Structure formats: structure tokens, C-alpha cells
Amino acid sequence: MSNLNNGDHNQIPTQNRVITHSEHIFPFQSQVIAPTCSIEGNPSSDSSFLGHPDDTFTFDIHNAPDPDSLLYEILSRLPLKSVFKFKCVCKYWRTLIARRSFSRFYIARMLTANAALPFRILYRYIYVKKIQGVLDLFRPENYNSSLVFLSRDLELFASFKVLAVSNGLILIWSFSDKVYHVCDPVTRQRVTLSRKHDEAVFNWEGLVSRVNEDNVVTSYRIVRVDTHVPTSNYLRLDMYSSETGKWVDYRLPCPNPILPRYGAGPVSFNGILHWFVNHHGMVAFDPYKDPKSCRLIPFPADRDVQSEVTHDGLYRLCDGCQGKLRFFQVAPDASLFYCFSMWDLKDYQKGEWCSEFKVTRSDLSSSDPELESWLMKATFLPLSFHPFDLDIVYLRCVELACVVSYSIQNRRLDVACKAAGVVDALSWRVVVPFVVPKWPTPIPISPVP
Numbered sequence: 396m397s398n399l400n401n402g403d404h405n406q407i408p409t410q411n412r413v414i415t416h417s418e419h420i421f422p423f424q425s426q427v428i429a430p431t432c433s434i435e436g437n438p439s440s441d442s443s444f445l446g447h448p449d450d451t452f453t454f455d456i457h458n459a460p461d462p463d464s465l466l467y468e469i470l471s472r473l474p475l476k477s478v479f480k481f482k483c484v485c486k487y488w489r490t491l492i493a494r495r496s497f498s499r500f501y502i503a504r505m506l507t508a509n510a511a512l513p514f515r516i517l518y519r520y521i522y523v524k525k526i527q528g529v530l531d532l533f534r535p536e537n538y539n540s541s542l543v544f545l546s547r548d549l550e551l552f553a554s555f556k557v558l559a560v561s562n563g564l565i566l567i568w569s570f571s572d573k574v575y576h577v578c579d580p581v582t583r584q585r586v587t588l589s590r591k592h593d594e595a596v597f598n599w600e601g602l603v604s605r606v607n608e609d610n611v612v613t614s615y616r617i618v619r620v621d622t623h624v625p626t627s628n629y630l631r632l633d634m635y636s637s638e639t640g641k642w643v644d645y646r647l648p649c650p651n652p653i654l655p656r657y658g659a660g661p662v663s664f665n666g667i668l669h670w671f672v673n674h675h676g677m678v679a680f681d682p683y684k685d686p687k688s689c690r691l692i693p694f695p696a697d698r699d700v701q702s703e704v705t706h707d708g709l710y711r712l713c714d715g716c717q718g719k720l721r722f723f724q725v726a727p728d729a730s731l732f733y734c735f736s737m738w739d740l741k742d743y744q745k746g747e748w749c750s751e752f753k754v755t756r757s758d759l760s761s762s763d764p765e766l767e768s769w770l771m772k773a774t775f776l777p778l779s780f781h782p783f784d785l786d787i788v789y790l791r792c793v794e795l796a797c798v799v800s801y802s803i804q805n806r807r808l809d810v811a812c813k814a815a816g817v818v819d820a821l822s823w824r825v826v827v828p829f830v831v832p833k834w835p836t837p838i839p840i841s842p843v844p
Contacts, residue, residue, distance in 0.1 A: 470492065502610060522554060553570065563579060568600070575590065601618045601668040603618070610834050614636070618634045632646075698711070714779070724777075791821045
């Protein structure tokens, strides 16, 4: 490909021949068998970024629907980072990669091939001086495995905090500048928003965005809760809309008195934000639904309520995964009969949970000898569900200072990664799973009031 003349955008190299679009000249073979590509002489650096593509593929040239079909097939098998590097090859490639039809083809092939999008479990507090340093942590080459964990730093103060994620966008708070950053880590684009100044103290921010059929983000909304209020029958919210560029206050009635609990911010499920209240459940709010309202969803009635109260929810994990809202609970004491328990919210409107399983420590196994020796006495803290695999839950093993994966089906625990640095504070409150977006999109720009 290095011999391609950048000035001639009508020529595409195929094998050792050049296909000229205007003449539709094809090689004499009826099929092309092409190996997958890597760039910069390192087949492992980028190929892991989007899973494991096929080693070869067969393409019928004579039955190709159009001259660009082969190029579509080749480029769609490359990592996202490589695709965007190839926009610099020539004007024609830049135009082709920018087409909506190509982005749809790329995403469709990735979903058909069940290629797992790379993700990482982020530590929310980031110790860098500038926002550009935060974005550097999300460079594609840093995703060298299916789970990359950013551990806690030894420094005293964090500069930034990851508040929420939605459709590839990240909401970040700057402690020094007192502003929000809405960022796309792939394109490195960001929008900076000032915090509204008033007497109320709003925290526990949530982010919800909408995408169109091309997976392009069309709008987003940031929602915050007034945290300095006593138990009340009202939920006070502050919401920013990218469509209007304004913050708007809402005071919504609740059927029962609520008191927002300490946590990592709301759980986002199907575009609805859920804040934990009291020790009993969640209050739900849909930022895009009018008229604005909220509702209460109780936690499973047969969970370990005493653990909830004693440990302030530290040993439970409630979040969405593959269209399911799940509640996972870990026994805080090794002497308790059941070790892991899980419920699925079967009826969202009625708030009805269904128990999926309860396992004892004697049911557990591990292929890791050291972890196996600790199964009957180790302390586990839930961190995150796997964003694509309903069978996997990630936990922190306190004694071994590592992150482990738990297979629900096999009841097996395996070491997922060893986190460097300080890990004593890791819990679901201070981590967030982030999935690299299927396709980078511009951040919607709000009108200036």
C-alpha cells in the first residue's frame, strides 16, 4: 500500500494488481483470499483492540455489488484506530471511510462476528495535571487486553473524576477548574461546561445520551441531585440539555420519603437514571420523558438487609447488563451460608425481582492455585458486571489484592488482573466500566444562550 500514489484516488491495490474504478479491471481469479492486516509491523498491538478477526476471508470479485466492496471488506476487518489512520492514504479513502454506509457496514460486521468491543474498569479518580492527560489514558493502544484496570494513585489529591459514561461519551469533573468536560476519547473532542452557582449543592451526576440509526450521538443530558437536603417527599434535580445549552431545576414529588445515599452516582439503565435512596431501593428518573416525574423501585425483598445497613451497600452491586437490571450481593462474612446471590428485575414497571441463584463457598472453584486456597476464607467486593457477557461478574479479592472474574454458569473464579498501586479502596463506588464506542462521533454542540 505504500506504493499507492496519493494523488490518484481512483486506484486501490489488490494483491499485486491495481484495480481502476473507472475501468472495473479485475484480476483473472474469480476470488481473492486476503489475510487480515496489521499496521506498523506489529500484528498484536492493534488486532487485540477489536477482538480476534478471521485470519483470512474469501471474496468473489465477479459478483461484487460495487467496486468498493472489496475495500469495505478489508477495512472493516481492521482495528478502529487503523481505519482512521488510513484516511490519510488518499482523498478517496478519506471520503469512503467518512461515508455513513461504511460506518454501518463496519458496525454490522463487528456485531455479526461477535467481536467484543474493548472495555476497561476505570478508577474514577485520575491523577494527572491536564485534561489532555486524561484523554491519553483512553488511547486505543492502551487497550491491550479485554480488561485493563486503572489503579488508585499514591498521590494525595486527584485532579479529575470520571462521573458517568454513555454511548462512548465520558463526563469528567475537574476539581481545580470546577467545570465539567464531556469527552469523546476516540476523537479526543471535548466540550467544557460551567457549573451553575446557587445555594443548593448538586452532586451524584448522571449522563444520558441518544444516538440515531447510524450510532451518532444526537444529544445528551446531565442530571444532578441536591444532596444537602433532609429526608423529603421531593427529589430536587438540576438538568443540563445539549439541545438548549441551559440548566433547569426540577422538584419532583415522590410517593414515599427519600434520602439519597452515598454512592458513585446513578445507575443508567435503558436511558433512565437510578439513584440509591435509604437502604431500600432506587428512585428512577427519565431525562427525556415529559412531563418530568420520578418513581421508586425497591430492592429484592429476600436480600441480606442487615448487610445493606451495616456496610452501607458496600457488598452489593446493582447495574444494567445486556438489557437486564441486576442485583448481585456478596456475603460480608465467610461464615455465612451463602456466598454469592443474584436477582434480575423481571418486571420493571412493577418493580418485581426474581432470584437467579444463591451459591455457597463450597460450590466455588478456581484454576489459580493461590486463589483456590483462599476460596473458603477470602473477602470479595463486587466491582462491575461484564458489559457484554451476562455470565461474568468482576470482584475485588481483598487478601490477594487482585481483580477476579466470577463465572455464574461454572461457579468459577479466575484472576482477571493484578492492579498495580494502592487497591485498598476499590469498590463499585469508585470504579466505572467504560466501553470503547463502536464508531467515533462528534459531540453535539449546545447553542450559546
